[in-house]
Amino acid sequence: MNRYVDTLGTIVRLELQQRIRSTAWVVLVSVVFVLVGVVTALLWASLAAFGTAARDSAGVYSTIIFFVLLVGTLVTPAISGAAINGDREAGTLATTQVTLASASQIVLGKFLAAWTVALTFLVASLPALLFTLIAGGVRGDTLAASLGVLVLELGVVAAVGVGLSGLISRPLFSVVTTYLVVAALSIGTLIAFTLGGLAVQTQTTQTTIGIDYSVGGEFDPNTGLPEEIVCLEPMSYTYTTPRFDRVWGILAANPYIVLADAAPTTFDRNGYPQDLFGQIALGVRTAQLPVESESVIDECAAAKAGDPMLGYGFETPEQVFERTVPSWFVGLVIHLVLAAAALAGAIARTRTPAGSLPTGSRIA
């Protein structure tokens, strides 16, 4: 076991030395560092303009985390997507395969190296993250959950890239495929969710019982209601509603939503989420709300009880969160299974002596 880890470590160090072209890499990480700094400063300034409290640094923090996820998922495929087939083209894979390093050590070593490189982007944005932490308002559990999921998601992209580079023989093609996988998860799920929800529509009938403002005497200046409340005849109308509640599960596979949903949401006094995690999570939670085929808005009865607005059955985001289910762990498990399958496939394909070869490729 110790020997296994030893060789694995050698492969990781070799990969890091070989792939991180020092100058290019320093430039790229510096660019990310500056970009995150600029984004943080702008966000901070815009929040100050709204006169919000320092605890809104939670909003800045969550935005930076999403930004790092965006940058990480954009760059990691380029790092990892040619790890194995690139070596095969350069003639350096076979010379590693004839050593005592096994296929699993080679593939996992490349994966760990790609993951490490992806995490340097997180390191580059640490100063900005630290700033928001010092400013206060970021809860410990939110910090742990969001960082944990971010680190795992970057690992998933690294694993998919390395895996595909072992399964596909052409480096260019495997890099592009990795980008397509990332795009399918990040954007494709949104498109599928929207189109799916719109495609499955159902008839809903809504009945409204209003208040007859033309009778009932003087209006109460405090409530704006007539002294005597007289109900109108119930009015019904029927329309079709998209059934997002049937397809919301698609969103569970979206890495941004996994991240948002995993971070514990904090609410302000009015029951609204305080950071970007909560706002995005609210989207997927709201989509879960079932569509009722018959609904009644009894404004009149509500008015008699004191407040006509109660008839609309309005819920605050906090209430929506309370009666819906979190889905991030489903999405995370899907991603981890995808990553593990890609790596397992690459290990099987890299194992020597090789039975079949990737078409058109020389083994050496």
Add this chain to the structure above:
Amino acid sequence: MNSAAALVPAIEVEGVARSFGDVHAVRDASFTVQPGSVTALIGPNGSGKTTLLLMLATLLRPDAGTIRIAGHDPVADPRAVRQAMGWMPDVLGSWGSVSVRRTLEITGRLYELGTEAARSRAQQLIELVGLDALADQPTRVLSRGQKQRLSLARALVHEPRVLLLDEPASGLDPAARVDLRVLVRRLAGEGVAVLVSSHVLAELDEMADAAVYLDRGATASAERVEQSRAQVRDWRVRALDPAALMTALTQLGVTAGATDHLGTLVPVAGEQEAAALLARLVGAGVGIVDFGPAVGDLEHTFLDLARGSDAPAGAADPAPASTEGSER
């Protein structure tokens, strides 16, 4: 080299075949290589030499047949084979941004040497292949010949008992070729079994104890090789006075072939007859200054086998000039 090791062939190949789809790269290869010997693997381009070496190097699974490297089966126990075998590929891949020294250290670590052992082995090998001046340069700055030497050093990191060299001499300058030859002979002297594939047949002539001829995926049988060797072949004769030589040859009833600045080609069947011819020429008073086979043993057999199998491919590959060059 102890006697027990000598009993077990270092490389044993029996009826090995491997195809890629419709292409039968290796159809039927059988041969053995003894410890402490250098065996040349000879064949035209596309005859399956590299595919065969890849199978020996545990990278490719044979479709049929059996292989034993140092007594181990590369398919059943690749790890044991890898511990005993060093492979120098024909493709010169190197980790471009890693230094020569680090490359050898990393390779040593991948062969599970300790950090210290890997470091000192790297230093030994750098001196052995003469890359001292470039030891701390990234490998991307190396020339083809220097990469070739690095590749050889990499194959030797774990002191293998079986060495597979795929075209080791290509890209090497004449001095480096001599170094390679000396090194290979020295390793063989230490008991290492070496299998060398090369197109520079004259080079192999001086290095190899035995030869395996591979043609369109099949090894030539010993009888066919013997037959080719015994065939009438050209010897090159050069005399102080070419005219006197021609006269003497005519008197002896020998039909001389072409004459060039290197001498006259004379067809001779076997070494017995060659010795007799030389004696008679000297007896006739011709001042002979050069008398030898026009082409090396391996090349002659190679060309004859290639001709016999009416395969046009690669028959003219080794330039005759290189034969001359290496004899000096």
